[in-house]
Amino acid sequence: MINKLLLIFSGILLSFSTPANKPADYLMMPTGQYGVAFQDIHWINPTICPDPNYSKVSGKDFSLDNKKHCHELMVRVYYPTHYKTHLGTFYYRPIVVSEQNTLKNNTALKLKEINQLSQLRSHTLENAPIVRNKQFPVILFIGGLGGQSQLYENLITQLVSNGYIVLGINSLFINGEIALPNHKVISPVIIKSWDAVSKQILPVLEGDISFVYKTIHEVSDSDVFKAMDLKHIAGVGHSFGGRAMANVANLHSNWFQALVTLDMEVHMGSFKPQSSVLPMMHIISAYWRSMFNWQRLQYSLNKNSYLVTLTPSEKDLHYSYHMDFTDLSTLQYLPAYQASMAYNQRKLAQGEDLIIKTHGEKVGTLSIIRPLYLITKNANSWNIFYYEPGKNAVKISIEEIAGLQNALDKLPKTTLNESELLPIKKIIHAYHQRFGNFLGKGDGLQITKSINRYLVDFFNTFLKARKNPFKDCMPLTDNTQIKCGPGVF
CATH class of the missing domain: 3.40.50.1820 (Alpha/Beta hydrolase fold, catalytic domain)
Incomplete structure (x- = not known):
């Protein structure tokens, strides 16, 4: 939130x-x-x-x-x-x-x-x-x-x-x-x-x-x-x-x-x-x-x-x-925070994966080996889910991720190539790194x-x-x- x-x-x-x-x-x-x-x-x-x-x-x-x-x-x-x-x-x-x-x-x-x-x-x-x-x-x-x-x-x-x-x-x-x-x-x-x-x-x-x-x-x-x-x-x-x-x-x-x-x-x-x-x-x-x-x-x-x-x-x-x-x-510098920061640094070092389903395709079984963002389209609305290994999915409001709504709406309705996905990947990567900005x-x-x-x-x-x-x-x-x-x- x-x-x-x-x-x-x-x-x-x-x-x-x-x-x-x-x-x-x-x-x-x-x-x-x-x-x-x-x-x-x-x-x-x-x-x-x-x-x-x-x-x-x-x-x-x-x-x-x-x-x-x-x-x-x-x-x-x-x-x-x-x-x-x-x-x-x-x-x-x-x-x-x-x-x-x-x-x-x-x-x-x-x-x-x-x-x-x-x-x-x-x-x-x-x-x-x-x-x-x-x-x-x-x-x-x-x-x-x-x-x-x-x-x-x-x-x-x-x-x-x-x-x-x-x-x-x-x-x-x-x-x-x-x-x-x-x-x-x-x-x-x-x-x-x-x-x-x-x-x-x-x-x-x-x-x-x-x-x-x-x-x-x-x-x-x-x-x-x-x-x-x-x-x-x-x-x-x-x-x-x-x-x-x-x-x-x-x-x-x-x-x-x-x-x-x-x-x-x-x-x-x-x-x-x-x-x-x-x-x-x-x-x-x-x-x-x-x-x-x-x-x-x-x-x-x-x-x-x-x-x-x-x-x-x-x-x-x-x-x-x-x-x-x-x-x-x-x-x-309290021990609890130091341990928490070290844990999260290791997690961020793993990077993140991104899956985008723009045409209502079914989502099969997900292999989650590191943080994963799943973006799906349902009718005219976008859904964003965040996964970590061994944890339940967390739904993220699209309004929380600056610029994502506009970037997704600009995607072509055809099959996407890597260059077309690049702006979305940059936005998600910046969002995933947000925890380091405090x-x-x-x-x-x-x-x-x-x-x-x-x-x-x-x-x-x-x-x-x-x-x-x-x-x-x-x-x-x-x-x-x-x-x-x-x-x-």
């Missing part, structure tokens, strides 16, 4: 590197002067009624007092505290359970290694007192499809430790498995097409960002909300969350004092900023543009706008991938450190009026490239 392909990839990660300096707890320790605390808040968004994902089946997932079935969200507010801890609360349970369920599908893994995930602890404390007599700039944060804010704590805790309050927005049915105050876990909906994302999902994310922005200006009933410096607010979003945050910034030019996108969604084309003065930073993984080379992506930068690429060389396209922005960048081959710890360096320095510059380290347009780290506005890159 699209949301699974975009964000929940832990059981199928392929990059395989083992840094010598991996953290003992597999999460980055924040290095700022403050400790990190959090509190969870459950809100009902009255501007989205009913929730587009409401149905008779999902109706049981709504709060009893939510009679109109308005959209609901959980917000984790991270804030500075004087209390510091090496190991705090357990890592977000819905993430752990989801990851373990995925890893259990891999028979090559040991149960002991999978169970190790249950012992993960974050560097946060729940409901610890906030630092008194101070106000802190505010950052609204939202992840991609299937990605809870808690999946980005390597980045969030570093920001908070440097004196920021971060509101992690989790939209029910969209941002992965989300736990309600009653401990019930709500699963994301299955998204079957990019069209549904742009018309149904993205507006909800934008609505939640706007709702949270307005709500923090109206609520002041706790020390945490009183400590928010509402004159200095920024937005950060990853993937579709990045596109949603950027769209809101375009609609409300005076809301944010700074904006950062992390591998911002590009299926709708290049983003065009409406503001000529809002400081922006787009951070992209090394492979992002190559992954969508058919889009001819361009980043329009105004003054005080920057494009940062996570790679030591523009030629090194595989140094970082889409999921290096998440905690998986460092969690990948974590790069670079050191995940160093990648995370670089992202944090740029985030903290960027927000210190434009939310705290500190010295601008970007004015000479030089990379801050030796594993990044930078372009500076104004200009189109």
